[in-house]
Amino acid sequence: MKRAVLALTALGLALGLVSCSGMTILSNYRRLENIELVRTITADAAPEGVTVSICGAAGKESGPRQYECSGPSMGVALGELMLMPLGRDAILSHAESLLVGEELAKTGMDQCLDYMERFSETRLDTGVLIVRGGRALDLAAGLTGKETPAPDVIAGLGKNISRMGEGYFFTCREIASSLAQNGCALVQCVKGEEGEKLFEERGELDIRPAGFAVLGTEGGPAYLTEEETLGTLVLLNKFRSKNMDLEVEGTVLTVSVDRAEAGFEPVFEDGALAGIDIALKLEANVICLTGDGALTDALYRKSAEEALSRRILAAVNAALRRSRQLGADFLDLEGVVRRRAPLKMERSGESWAEVFPRLALNVRAESTLLRTFDIVDPPDVAGEEENRSPWEKLIESLNGS
């Protein structure tokens, strides 16, 4: 008993002394105040191999910080960067975005993704972005203002890009998963633009979405147009909302598309996959009307709905065409079909590569204009007679009599 008490006392004392002296037992001890919180990593092609930079968060007393270093690979360069100039412990666990320059994206995208997925500190939900027409390092530097760090600007775009209907920040996990399953993956592209400097503390550049890039194609990433990007968003069911101008009977109607859902139904003939029926359900609200349009007129509304359907159908068809053209199933149609009809697909025994080029892809869209926001002249809702309250009917009959 005495021995046990002595042993426990000694252990307690040892723990107390060891811990209070800062000599902790675990090797990953880092003093909180020495930590450099990395929120954005950039990677660019360089003569030595790769140039990386890390963008720290803005502290209370210090402004935004950015450090860069070059090396033969991303791992080596980042390793040196964390050891060399800072005098602080850089941790990558809070990295929210990885910006890759267009040049490096052509040849070295694999090593970037490999590093992000295999390094124990980095998170798989880090967003990956390709910088079109420039270096990621320059974009990050341009975004950094006196008080606004580049990661804040990028995070701002990440929050709004889905609402604007102009893209989606794919994470390392999604990209790796898509590459493993489909052999190709989508990555969001961005570009730097000299914008209006609304606030003094903002940087020189503004970040803008620049469509999707498709990884896993020959000769580096293939870049999708704006329309193809829109179609891709709808088919992937990642569309949230977008404002669109529609030409309807000589007027320009601006609508906010708030819902765009794609439903897939594989069609089998003689045991083989013959096509996929794609049904799009669209819902929009009127924001603005330029010209003399009769918003309350059912025919006008129908024309508007048809115009919206045409617009979205065009985008979706463009995305499908591009997918076939590249031979890359970045829309994950195979996955959709296998989920919808796993046994039939198994029995057909055909590979997706054989089936995909000859598939009949029938896309149809059904649009609904929900609100016109015309207070003066409310819409002529079908079945109005039935929906009237008994009180309203009574007043009308009295007026008539």
Place this chain on the structure above:
Amino acid sequence: MFRESKNVPPETGEDAPITAAAMEAVFADCYDYESRELHIGGREANRVRLCFIDGLVSGSDVAEQIIKPLTDPGRFGGEAVGSRAISMMLGGSVYVYTAKSRKALGEAVTDLLNGFCALIFDAERTAVTFEVKSQQRRSVDAPKEEKVVKGAKDAFVETMKVNTTLVRRKLRNPHLKIKEFSLGERAKTAVTLVYIDGFTNAGIVAEAARRVSRIEAEGVLTSSVIEENIVDNYRSPFPQVISTERADKFCMNLLEGRVGILADGLPLGFLVPGTFSQFMKVPEDHSAHYLVSSALTLLRYASVALTLLAPAFYVAVAMYHQEMIPTRLMQSMIDARASVPFPTAMEVIMMLLAFELLQEAGIRLPSPIGETVSIIGALIVGQSAVEASVVSPVVVVVIALAGIAGYTMPNQDMGSALRLCRFFLVLAAIALGMFGVATGCGLLIYHLASLESYGVPYMTPFAGAEGRHLGRALLRRPMTVKRDREPELKTGSGGEARL
């Protein structure tokens, strides 16, 4: 100048014959011991010695109820001497409701110490003792430590008889048994075992009686003399005996099948077996709406986790696992820590110690000063420490949160045990981060799960019981729904506790 007495000293052993000289010898050098000679029936030849302890007996009762009838010639005539007089006294000629005939000196001495007075008949080697206790005692008052919002406001006092009366008034049942023990080699404190015969598990009653009777102490002057002697594992910091100053709580537990223990001189009642879930309950749970009570019980369990783990979790995360902290919070923490010169480990330990110091100072000082010290400590010293960059604000928040969560414990002993474990977990976190916290929690759970109280698993119904009883510990059912008895207490006829 003193001269050595040539007389043989009287025998003063427990079983020695009772004589006035022997009694004088036992109480020699006792300032409060009084004795005087009385003449029975007013006849000088019929002498008897009256002895009592001044202060323990009521002087007026002695005069009115004993001396007055005893010296009355009409009542005690010429033949009323010796054994005849003793027989008359025991037969009711003296107006005292309790009268006992004693032959052994030890018995008479014990009676004297318990507020009796003794009439010693030297020739017969006999004493007749009468209970004439003084009524000087603290009156029944509202509980001081266990606040009552909506319930009975009578708390136990230091007098055993008052306490047993309080219990008896709430449980008017002939099966309520109150078994007396005299404990303490020197203090001879009266301790009673209270239980409902035929309802409380006989095994638990027998075991409690065995443990109480074997208590070896000079006296039962503090609660720990009883508590530490009757628990299964006295080394554990966790309380295994429910102690309460509230008579209603005491009775509620008796009705659930527990055994109560009352000690003369202690304004507390003790209850066994004590289980973890029992320490999370307050009598108000039965006064408030059942939904409110259930929510508050759940909150108390959450508080246990918070008070135990908050500082350890902070230390582990801030020192080793920074990736677990959300980015914005991490940045704030880095900024706050930037000007603090001490490592996180030392900062947290310093704050925990400071918190304990403040708490101890607040308890020990008189009430108004204690409160002032707490306020000064919490507000002024804390604020100044943060402004002087001695500690970071996050640490102050974490320690304060853990401390406040600890105050929600209905039982202070449980709160103290959790405070001790909090230190242990913080040290483990300092040394091994989350691995340390996990190991510490594992050891803690192992310890708690291995505890038993009178054959009942300490963690019941969380461990050692059927899952369907889990809700009973966490939630309260409406009073209209028939309540299940606690199966582990094995109340009623049949079934013996595993001892």
